[in-house]
Amino acid sequence: MSRDEKVEQALNRARLLEGEGRLDASFAAYSEAFDRSGHNPVLAEDLGRLALRLGQYAIAEQLFRVHLATDPASVESRLHLGQALSEQQRYGEAIGVLKAALESEPGEATLWAALGTALVQEGRPAEALPFFEEALRLRPGWGAFLYARANALADLGRFAHAIEDYEAALGGLPEADGDRVRLAMALVKLARGDLAGGWDDYRARLSRHSSKPVVFSTDAKPWPFDPDEAPYALEGRRLALFAEQGLGDEVMFANIVPDVLRALGPAGRLTLAVEARLVALFARSFPEAQVVAHHTAMVDGARWRRAPAPEAFDLWAPIATPLRRFRRRISHFPSGPFLKADPNRVAHWRAVLAERPGRKVGILWKSLKLYGERLRQFAPFDLWAPVLRTRGVVFVNLQYGDCDAELAHAREAFGVEVWRPPGIDLKDDLDDVAALTCALDLTLGFANATINLAGACGAPTWLITPAGAWTKLGTERYPWYPHARCFSAEPAGEWAAVMEEVARALRDGSY
Numbered sequence: 251m252s253r254d255e256k257v258e259q260a261l262n263r264a265r266l267l268e269g270e271g272r273l274d275a276s277f278a279a280y281s282e283a284f285d286r287s288g289h290n291p292v293l294a295e296d297l298g299r300l301a302l303r304l305g306q307y308a309i310a311e312q313l314f315r316v317h318l319a320t321d322p323a324s325v326e327s328r329l330h331l332g333q334a335l336s337e338q339q340r341y342g343e344a345i346g347v348l349k350a351a352l353e354s355e356p357g358e359a360t361l362w363a364a365l366g367t368a369l370v371q372e373g374r375p376a377e378a379l380p381f382f383e384e385a386l387r388l389r390p391g392w393g394a395f396l397y398a399r400a401n402a403l404a405d406l407g408r409f410a411h412a413i414e415d416y417e418a419a420l421g422g423l424p425e426a427d428g429d430r431v432r433l434a435m436a437l438v439k440l441a442r443g444d445l446a447g448g449w450d451d452y453r454a455r456l457s458r459h460s461s462k463p464v465v466f467s468t469d470a471k472p473w474p475f476d477p478d479e480a481p482y483a484l485e486g487r488r489l490a491l492f493a494e495q496g497l498g499d500e501v502m503f504a505n506i507v508p509d510v511l512r513a514l515g516p517a518g519r520l521t522l523a524v525e526a527r528l529v530a531l532f533a534r535s536f537p538e539a540q541v542v543a544h545h546t547a548m549v550d551g552a553r554w555r556r557a558p559a560p561e562a563f564d565l566w567a568p569i570a571t572p573l574r575r576f577r578r579r580i581s582h583f584p585s586g587p588f589l590k591a592d593p594n595r596v597a598h599w600r601a602v603l604a605e606r607p608g609r610k611v612g613i614l615w616k617s618l619k620l621y622g623e624r625l626r627q628f629a630p631f632d633l634w635a636p637v638l639r640t641r642g643v644v645f646v647n648l649q650y651g652d653c654d655a656e657l658a659h660a661r662e663a664f665g666v667e668v669w670r671p672p673g674i675d676l677k678d679d680l681d682d683v684a685a686l687t688c689a690l691d692l693t694l695g696f697a698n699a700t701i702n703l704a705g706a707c708g709a710p711t712w713l714i715t716p717a718g719a720w721t722k723l724g725t726e727r728y729p730w731y732p733h734a735r736c737f738s739a740e741p742a743g744e745w746a747a748v749m750e751e752v753a754r755a756l757r758d759g760s761y
Contacts, residue, residue, distance in 0.1 A: 257287045264296075273304055273550040291320040295327050302330060304551045305462075307337040325355060329364050341372035359388035363395045366402065375405035393422035397431050404434070407718045407740075409442045429457035443724020449574040455495075456568060465549075466492050466566065467556035473567040484513040490521040490563035492544060492555060494570060497525050497680075501702040502721070502730050503569045505588050507536050509576040522569075523557035530681040531703075535589045583729040587708030595685035599671070603646075603689055606669065611756070612648040612687060612704075613638075613668065614695030615656065629696070629714070629745035631656045636753035637694075638666040643756060645669065646690060648700050650677035676700070687711075694752070697721065705731030712737060712755070714748060 264279035280297045287293055298313030314331040318324060328351040335344035348365040355361055366381030382399035389395065400415035416435040420428055436451035457463070473489060491510065493500035507522065514520055519540070524532055526543035533541040540562055546555045576582060603610045615631055638645060638660055645668045647657065660666045674682050680703065687693045687704035694712040695701050697719070705711045705728070713728055715721070717740040721730065728734045737755075739748045 253286060257283050257290075260286060261293075268300065271550060273300065275550070276300060277304060289316065291317045295324070295330075298327075298330060298334070302334060302337075305337075307334045310334040311338070323354065325351065325358055325361065329360060332364055332368060336368050336371050341368055344368045345372070357388065359385045359392070359395070362388065363398050367398050370398070370402045370405060375402040378402045391418070391422060393419040393431075394427065397423070397427070397434070400431075400438075401434060404438050404441075404718070409438050409718070412438050426457075426459035429454040429459050433457070437720040440723055441718050441720040443580070445580070445723060446578050448720075449577065452570070452574070455570075463552040464494060464568075465552050465554045466568065467554055468560055468566050470560065470564050470566045473565045473571065484510065484518060484565075485515045486517040487514060487565055488519045488521075488563045489514060490523060490557055490560075490566040491569040491572070492557060492566060493522070493524040493528075494555075494568040496699070497528070498697065498699040498702040500524055500528060500569065501589070501699065501706050503573070504532065504535075504706065505584050505730055506569065506572045506576055507539065508584070508588060510572055511536070511538050519562065521557065521559070521563045523555075527678055527680040531589060531591070531684055534592065580723060580725060580729050583732065585732060587706060587731075587733075589684065589703070589706040591685040591688045591707045591709075592681060595682055596688045599686045599689035602671070603644075606644050608642050608644045609691045609759070610644050610646055610689075612646040612690045612693040612695075612700075614648050614693070614698055614700050616649065616651075616653075616696070616698070629739075629749060631659060632663075633745050633749045634660070635664050636750050637756060638664050638668070640753055640756040646671060646686075648676060648683070648687070648693065648695070650700065694756075705734050708733060711735070712752065714752065715739075 260279050260283035264276045264283060267276035267279055277297070277300050280293070280300055284290065284293045284297050294313040294316040298310045298317065301307070301310035301313060311331060311334040314327045314334060317327045318331065321327065328347055332344040332348045335341075335347065345365060345368050348361055348368060352358070352361045352365065362381045362385035366378040366385065369375070369378035369381065379399065379402055382395055382402065385395045386392065386399070396415045396419035400412040400419065403412035403415060413435060416431050416438070419431050423431060432451045432454035436448050436454060439451060440448035468490070470490065489510065491507070494503070507520070511520055520536075520538065521540045521542060522532055522536065523542050523544040529541050529543050532539075540559070542558050544555050544557050546553050548554075615629070615634060645666065647653065647668045647670045649656070657668050660668050671686060674686065676683060680699075683700055684703045684707050687700070687709040688707055690709065692710045692712060693701060693704035694714075696714050701711065701713060705713070711731060711734040713734050714737045717738040719738070721728065722736065722738075723729050726736065726738075728736050737748050737752050739745050
């Protein structure tokens with residue numbers, strides 16, 4: 251068999267595997283074809299496109315550059331290169347690539363829309379709108395462009411107009427893209443306080459067409475309830491709830507567990523499959539439930555999740571699914587905490603903290619998952635200066651992950667030493683982290699896993715959010731944690747004023 255025949259054979263296998271959704275195997279076959287061809291630049295584009303789907307953005311970037319070296323006019327490769335750069339948070343570079351492409355192809359609508367999307371991702375939605383307008387002028391009514399403009403409008407708090415664009419976009423998109431639009435529309439509806447409509451559309455998060463799909467591996471039957479239909483009642487059933495999305499979401503959505511336990515009744519049984527680091531905390535908080543650690547692995551670009559002891563349940567649902575039944579109104583949300591920190595560890599931390607004079611305030615300023623839209627939900631660390639300079643406060647580091655640079659910056663630029671609590675792993679010892687937040691005078695920060703733990707345990711909590719955060723559910727507070735105080739940036743992304751407001755509140759000592 252000649253080299254060209256071997257290349258073609260590998261390509262055919264790659265395309266077949268991709269069509270079957272076996273992305274890892276397809277990527278390997280494309281790589282084989284690329285290598286056998288002597289790194290043919292034409293194949294680099296196909297391999298880069300699949301690397302994007304698998305989240306291998308740095309590899310995708312290099313492959314698109316290989317293709318552009320021999321075909322610099324390729325609109326597709328320039329579009330994909332811009333996307334790969336944006337996914338690596340290199341927005342300036344992405345915008346530069348797309349602007350250069352527009353100079354040579356001013357009539358290419360997709361380039362206008364891609365540039366608008368990069369601006370939105372960088373946190374500049376108002377500047378993005380003219381680019382979407384031009385894309386829609388060149389290609390009127392195009393669903394993908396309407397969706398992109400809707401995202402910018404949502405960031406600007408123009409929710410009604412965003413929903414109009416989402417609904418218009420649905421008419422011209424295939425099912426795979428339609429689910430993405432429905433999910434975005436769900437979050438906007440929830441941000442407006444339309445809980446019934448929002449939770450109905452929120453089912454789109456489970457789409458197999460999601461950019462980061464989750465496959466729940468179980469032989470049990472799904473719980474396909476409808477809030478208005480009695481046949482799906484839970485009384486006496488054996489139900490498993492699988493935690494979903496990020497760790498903070500696992501905590502936040504767990505507010506539904508007491509309602510589910512009541513619906514199951516004394517004859518029913520609940521299994522909670524959660525992140526292993528949460529098992530001890532959840533087991534203490536929900537002693538009526540069986541709490542197990544879910545097992546998750548990445549396969550073909552999707553997360554496969556399963557729970558041990560499947561014989562313990564005959565129905566299952568992702569943990570956010572019951573919200574559609576039990577949280578149709580704000581009044582349906584809990585009036586108090588729903589997780590219980592270890593009282594012995596709370597006492598331990600109170601004793602440790604008592605050794606340091608002043609009010610003890612734990613701070614958090616970022617998430618381990620900072621990309622795209624999520625990155626815009628956090629203020630730059632420099633803007634913490636007025637907060638950290640508050641006198642009479644001992645700031646306690648609760649920030650997990652690598653934060654040495656920020657703590658050194660606080661010391662050198664702000665003259666503030668943020669105290670590190672000894673003997674605790676802030677990323678992995680979550681049961682102890684929950685206890686520490688309950689021992690502090692206040693936990694202050696942005697919506698990440700630890701702030702959710704503090705709120706769920708009833709610890710004094712100040713939460714800094716964008717004004718239009720969907721989790722506020724159309725209110726000026728945080729219904730998930732009714733005791734938490736919210737400080738919101740208005741307009742979106744204008745963090746300086748809200749950080750000054752937090753600093754004033756700290757000086758007042760009203761917490």
